[in-house]
Amino acid sequence: MALEDEKIIELYWERSENAIAETDKKYRERCLYVARSILNDNSDAEECLNDTYLTAWNLMPPERPKILSSFLFRIIRNHSLNRLRFLNSSKRKRDLSFSINELGECVDGKNDTEEKFDETEVLNALNEFLRSLSKDKRFILVRRYWFFDSIAEIAERSSMTEENVRATLSRLRKQLKKYLKRKAGI
Numbered sequence: 001m002a003l004e005d006e007k008i009i010e011l012y013w014e015r016s017e018n019a020i021a022e023t024d025k026k027y028r029e030r031c032l033y034v035a036r037s038i039l040n041d042n043s044d045a046e047e048c049l050n051d052t053y054l055t056a057w058n059l060m061p062p063e064r065p066k067i068l069s070s071f072l073f074r075i076i077r078n079h080s081l082n083r084l085r086f087l088n089s090s091k092r093k094r095d096l097s098f099s100i101n102e103l104g105e106c107v108d109g110k111n112d113t114e115e116k117f118d119e120t121e122v123l124n125a126l127n128e129f130l131r132s133l134s135k136d137k138r139f140i141l142v143r144r145y146w147f148f149d150s151i152a153e154i155a156e157r158s159s160m161t162e163e164n165v166r167a168t169l170s171r172l173r174k175q176l177k178k179y180l181k182r183k184a185g186i
Contacts (some may be wrong), residue, residue, distance in 0.1 A: 002026035005068040012060035019060075020053045027069060031076045037147045038080040044087070048079040055079070077146075125183045129176055141167060141172050 003011075005024045011019035031052060034044035052075045065071035128152040130138050140158060151169075155162045 009060060009064060009068060012057065013064070019058065022024040023053060023056065023068075025071070027072050030069070031072055034073055034076050034147065035080040037149060038077070038084055039087075044083055047079070048083055050077055051079045121183075125180060128183075129179050133172070137168065137172060140168055170174055 002025050008022045008026065011022060011179075017069060028049070030046050031049050033125055035048040039045050039048070052072060055075050056072060059075075063071075105120065130141070133141065136158065143154045143157065149157070151162050151165050154160075155165045158165065160168075
């Protein structure tokens with residue numbers, strides 16, 4: 001049986017090697033899922049998983065994450081994206097390129113939202129926007145832009161047609177753009 005997150009975090013703080021073993025026991029499959037969805041390769045996903053454990057080891061202490069799963073998923077996602085950039089700097093995974101370009105629509109080139117917000121404000125605004133959405137719309141947005149699922153995968157998971165998913169994503173991007181402009185005071 002897997003340990004509670006607080007006990008796992010405590011193992012990191014105690015510098016116990018069991019911390020990584022317990023983390024692996026509890027979060028291995030979900031972390032690998034995040035990495036595979038970005039990299040589409042088992043060996044690269046495993047490498048990112050190992051890098052994630054090392055990063056978690058190096059960050060705890062001094063950091064004490066409130067939610068261990070989110071902490072680990074953020075780390076493995078970043079390692080996976082960095083690995084993808086390294087492996088395919090000129091020819092990225094097609095769906096990943098499209099999904100990043102789609103989100104680019106939410107921020108005009110004329111109005112640099114990042115200059116208006118610091119990282120915390122952007123994160124808070126995105127969280128507020130996500131909380132304002134229905135569960136179904138939030139699911140579609142997160143699956144596309146956090147997990148980088150393809151339109152076909154999202155359609156299958158949500159029992160929608162691919163065209164409905166595309167239309168929903170388009171409306172959500174427009175709503176997000178409007179929301180960020182309003183929050184930025186543009």
